[in-house]
Amino acid sequence: MALLTIFTPSYNRSHTLSRVYKSLCHQTCMDFLWLIVDDGSTDGTAACVRRWKQSSPFQIQYLYQKNGGMHTAHNTAYAHIHTELNMCLDSDDCLVPDAVDRIRHTWVQVRHKGYGGMIGLDADLNTGKIIGRAFPPGLTATTLGGYYARGGAGDKKLIYRTDIMQSLPPYPVFDGEKYMGLAYKYILADQQYRLYVINQVLCNVEYQADGSTRNMWLQYLKNPKGFACFRKLSMIYPRSPCRMVIDCIHYCSSSIIAGNPRFVEESPRKFLTLLCAPMGWLLTCMINRKVHVP
Structure with missing residues (x-):
């Protein structure tokens, strides 16, 4: 074999x-x-x-x-x-x-x-x-x-x-x-x-124009549960304190897009999630603007 x-x-x-x-x-x-x-x-x-x-x-x-x-x-x-x-x-x-x-x-x-x-x-x-x-x-x-x-x-x-x-x-x-x-x-x-x-x-x-790397903003909107799941794991095993904050902000944003009202409760970093939630809202607004602006 x-x-x-x-x-x-x-x-x-x-x-x-x-x-x-x-x-x-x-x-x-x-x-x-x-x-x-x-x-x-x-x-x-x-x-x-x-x-x-x-x-x-x-x-x-x-x-x-x-x-x-x-x-x-x-x-x-x-x-x-x-x-x-x-x-x-x-x-x-x-x-x-x-x-x-x-x-x-x-x-x-x-x-x-x-x-x-x-x-x-x-x-x-x-x-x-x-x-x-x-x-x-x-x-x-x-x-x-x-x-x-x-x-x-x-x-x-x-x-x-x-x-x-x-x-x-x-x-x-x-x-x-x-x-x-x-x-x-x-x-x-x-x-x-x-x-x-x-x-x-x-x-x-070679990165294709239709590849997922090029279309990440749209992916955030279309796959929020997957992104939130991934960010939760990244917060459990963070690369660095700075990276953990970034992952937490993205976790908040993806959870908001997914319509999950329990995202703070479900977070592995609850206090950090509370602090990052406002940034998560801002990131969500930016994602929507990036996707919908011609």
């Missing part, structure tokens, strides 16, 4: 998914399985996958689900992965040619040391520049939250042990909502495990 499952949640991205496939075909090591979780696409994604399966040098698994959002696609992926390691590769990204080989070689050397997985760098597909910051010289292990708490920045490529991801609660799903911060499970994993650092670029990324 392969060591690594690379899973790709995809929703109407057949025009970029081919780039993912080509980057996987160019890997110097084929010891992986590609799992595509189709989140209700209507653009012919299934036909593309059927065509690729006919000549792919690696195993491809395809799962279709009703559209539920990125986090539900992650839940589906984790429920079907059987390899020791897993890594999410977004539908508009591509791996550098030796990424799988580097992951495999590194893991064989450190797997006995109790790490929860590995963390590597992302680079901009168009400029080649590292997203955010590289890891400090000499850093061999970190939690994801610990990296950001010490001044780190930018998305990073995460490779987790599958047994850990499957032992953690799945992403919460709320009726009528299709967004939950993927860091929810990473925060939980941080409480028990560190990640071994690969201070090299593993993936080239």
Whole structure:
């Protein structure tokens, strides 16, 4: 059985998914399985996958689900992965040619040391520049939250042990909502495990105009219960006192948008929530203005 499952949640991205496939075909090591979780696409994604399966040098698994959002696609992926390691590769990204080989070689050397997985760098597909910051010289292990708490920045490529991801609660799903911060499970994993650092670029990324990162203001309005749930967890395990205040303000705002009158009572930081509630109202007004102003 392969060591690594690379899973790709995809929703109407057949025009970029081919780039993912080509980057996987160019890997110097084929010891992986590609799992595509189709989140209700209507653009012919299934036909593309059927065509690729006919000549792919690696195993491809395809799962279709009703559209539920990125986090539900992650839940589906984790429920079907059987390899020791897993890594999410977004539908508009591509791996550098030796990424799988580097992951495999590194893991064989450190797997006995109790790490929860590995963390590597992302680079901009168009400029080649590292997203955010590289890891400090000499850093061999970190939690994801610990990296950001010490001044780190930018998305990073995460490779987790599958047994850990499957032992953690799945992403919460709320009726009528299709967004939950993927860091929810990473925060939980941080409480028990560190990640071994690969201070090299593993993936080239490109942010799409229709991606969730670009549409965050609208996401706040459409998915308030998911955001409030995520902010509650972030307040339980804060990166820093300053970050906890920011999370609390967002928790207040999301709870107000969701119409939850019990948000102070339900908060893990009740006194701080009382103090932050006025800022939460202001943030709610700003979100509405950002979304509705042409």
